[in-house]
Amino acid sequence: MADRPVILVVDDDKNTRDGLQRALQRHYDVVTAESSDAALALLAGGTEADVLLSDLRMPGADGLSLLRRVNAQYPRTVCILLTAYGSVETAVEAMKQGAYDFLTKPINLDHLDMLVARALKSRDLEKKVETLESQLNEKFGMESIIGESSAMRQVFEIIRQTAPTQASVLIQGASGTGKELVAQAIHRLSTRSKGPFVAVHCAALSPTLLESELFGHEKGAFTGATAQRKGRFEMADGGTLFLDEVSEIDPSIQVKLLRVLEERTFERVGGEETIETDIRLIAATNRDLRAYVKEGKFREDLFFRLNVVDILLPPLSERAGDIPLLTDRFLKEYCGRNGKRIEGLTPDAVNLLTAYSWPGNVRELRNAVEKMVVLSRSERLTARDVPANIRDAVRGHAGILGRVPALMTGSLADTERRKIMAVLEKNGGNRTRAADELGISRRTLHRKLREYRELQADGVPADEELRT
Numbered sequence: 001m002a003d004r005p006v007i008l009v010v011d012d013d014k015n016t017r018d019g020l021q022r023a024l025q026r027h028y029d030v031v032t033a034e035s036s037d038a039a040l041a042l043l044a045g046g047t048e049a050d051v052l053l054s055d056l057r058m059p060g061a062d063g064l065s066l067l068r069r070v071n072a073q074y075p076r077t078v079c080i081l082l083t084a085y086g087s088v089e090t091a092v093e094a095m096k097q098g099a100y101d102f103l104t105k106p107i108n109l110d111h112l113d114m115l116v117a118r119a120l121k122s123r124d125l126e127k128k129v130e131t132l133e134s135q136l137n138e139k140f141g142m143e144s145i146i147g148e149s150s151a152m153r154q155v156f157e158i159i160r161q162t163a164p165t166q167a168s169v170l171i172q173g174a175s176g177t178g179k180e181l182v183a184q185a186i187h188r189l190s191t192r193s194k195g196p197f198v199a200v201h202c203a204a205l206s207p208t209l210l211e212s213e214l215f216g217h218e219k220g221a222f223t224g225a226t227a228q229r230k231g232r233f234e235m236a237d238g239g240t241l242f243l244d245e246v247s248e249i250d251p252s253i254q255v256k257l258l259r260v261l262e263e264r265t266f267e268r269v270g271g272e273e274t275i276e277t278d279i280r281l282i283a284a285t286n287r288d289l290r291a292y293v294k295e296g297k298f299r300e301d302l303f304f305r306l307n308v309v310d311i312l313l314p315p316l317s318e319r320a321g322d323i324p325l326l327t328d329r330f331l332k333e334y335c336g337r338n339g340k341r342i343e344g345l346t347p348d349a350v351n352l353l354t355a356y357s358w359p360g361n362v363r364e365l366r367n368a369v370e371k372m373v374v375l376s377r378s379e380r381l382t383a384r385d386v387p388a389n390i391r392d393a394v395r396g397h398a399g400i401l402g403r404v405p406a407l408m409t410g411s412l413a414d415t416e417r418r419k420i421m422a423v424l425e426k427n428g429g430n431r432t433r434a435a436d437e438l439g440i441s442r443r444t445l446h447r448k449l450r451e452y453r454e455l456q457a458d459g460v461p462a463d464e465e466l467r468t
């Protein structure tokens with residue numbers, strides 16, 4: 001038989017304690033305490049109460065303060081407060097503070113029975129949800145990465161497949177596309193998740209500094225090396241080493257890196273001792289590393305070592321379908337942080353955000369949402385709340401062809417249009433160069449541009465906010 005639930009009864013009045021104990025002991029294990037302090041002592045001593053049934057008014061710490069302590073320290077205990085008839089206001093306060101419910105004295109035993117049973121059931125459900133959630137997180141571990149586009153789904157699939165292996169991973173993507181986020185997810189989902197995740201930003205350091213940062217140094221190895229220092233390879237032992245902006249590593253260090261990857265051993269700068277290290281390497285770059293190899297800036301052998309699995313994060317403009325989802329997540333996050341209550345965005349505002357090209361990718365979107373949340377005074381963000389630079393850019397964009405039909409937003413046709421417009425803009429309106437870059441003929445480009453203009457002329461209703 002399963003363990004009986006434990007009810008902790010707290011009341012300064014002995015008659016009430018005894019009465020409640022008698023009423024409850026048929027179905028439950030009942031423990032009693034005559035004060036808040038006595039109750040806390042019991043809990044601290046290891047009594048695992050499923051339900052706390054406490055009087056509100058007691059000498060010493062009252063029921064409300066007990067409730068607060070229990071909620072904070074023993075979140076699995078459900079609290080029900082007992083109040084004298086007429087003190088409903090305090091009871092309401094108790095509910096606000098997190099009590100499950102309250103009972104007014106004199107206590108109706110049927111009511112008590114029902115309430116305790118219901119409280120236990122709700123707590124069991126909560127427990128179940130928690131377990132399921134944590135199982136899901138363990139399984140996926142990618143809850144911090146938002147995206148439903150097919151591009152992101154592919155990324156999730158690769159993460160899922162490669163995380164449990166020891167393979168080196170190369171993550172490529174423009175700035176702000178989420179490379180570090182992906183690296184962390186791979187670490188969390190790997191067998192090394194209990195080990196350290198150590199990140200090194202390679203571009204920020206001179207070759208000499210980077211070398212000692214990676215491999216550490218012995219005391220006196222160079223001027224200023226006043227003590228021995230462990231490098232990141234040592235710190236990441238048993239975990240994951242994340243080399244960000246790996247394309248910027250100086251060729252002299254590239255050789256050393258290759259050796260560590262091949263032999264899993266290295267020496268500290270100025271040291272003789274050979275140190276073994278057990279790391280999984282994840283590297284990231286916002287450059288075309290293959291092109292670097294062709295240009296002779298990056299060693300080909302190192303490239304192949306790093307690039308066992310490669311993950312490509314497309315720019316946000318190529319997965320515009322994810323923009324509303326990301327916006328929503330960031331909106332909730334910044335509302336929480338700033339204590340604001342904003343329900344969402346008007347369709348016009350969403351259209352603007354979706355039509356923008358986001359050169360700074362997800363990071364830029366995150367910053368834009370933060371700005372909107374901080375500055376907004378209304379419950380719903382409108383196009384007017386969208387930062388001016390974004391509105392202007394979208395309007396300028398649409399200006400080349402006239403207005404962009406809002407109805408196309410989010411469709412494949414829209415993605416194509418946005419891409420074409422971005423490339424056209426990049427090439428200063430030069431159609432030959434744009435067609436070249438897009439890999440389509442000039443005629444096709446002309447035809448597409450004509451179609452867009454005709455759609456425009458067909459009088460697709462204009463979205464007024466775009467003009468503001």
Ligand SMILES: Nc1ncnc2c1ncn2[C@@H]1O[C@H](COP(=O)(O)OP(=O)(O)OP(=O)(O)O)[C@@H](O)[C@H]1O
Nearest residue numbers: 144145146174175176177178179180181286362363
């Ligand atoms: N798919 C995503 N879902 C949720 N947040 C994201 C996503 N992609 C990026 N972010 C957020 O955007 C910001 C930038 O992400 P991150 O630092 O991982 O980008 P990065 O590719 O490493 O950029 P950089 O090349 O500039 O270092 C972070 O705040 C991150 O949380």
Ligand SMILES: [Mg+2]
Nearest residue numbers: 176179180244
């Ligand atoms: Mg980064």
